[in-house]
Amino acid sequence: MRNSIPFLLAVALTACGQPETPKQADVPTVEELAADPALLKVLRQQCKTDRARLGDVLCNRVAEATRRRFYGDGSTPHTSPKEPPKF
Secondary structure, three states: OOOHHHHHHHHHHHHOOOOOOOOHHHOOOHHHHHHOHHHHHHHHHHHHHOHHHHOHHHHHHHHHHHHHHHHOOOOOOOOOOOOOOOO
């Protein structure tokens, strides 16, 4: 009886561990996603419809890749037009 209590405690603590998540190696990097617009489009749609199945790691990388494709690398400064706009 005395030997079984520590064993049961160890089993209970092991069962309360972190839930399994997709491995980081299985998830493409932001650079890979930004380089492949077709894959990015498919994954964006899947993240919209089924984020729970895909996971936050992948959907956050998809969002970051979309942002990078939209804004670029950020090295281009804003230049104002020489003539003011005519309304």
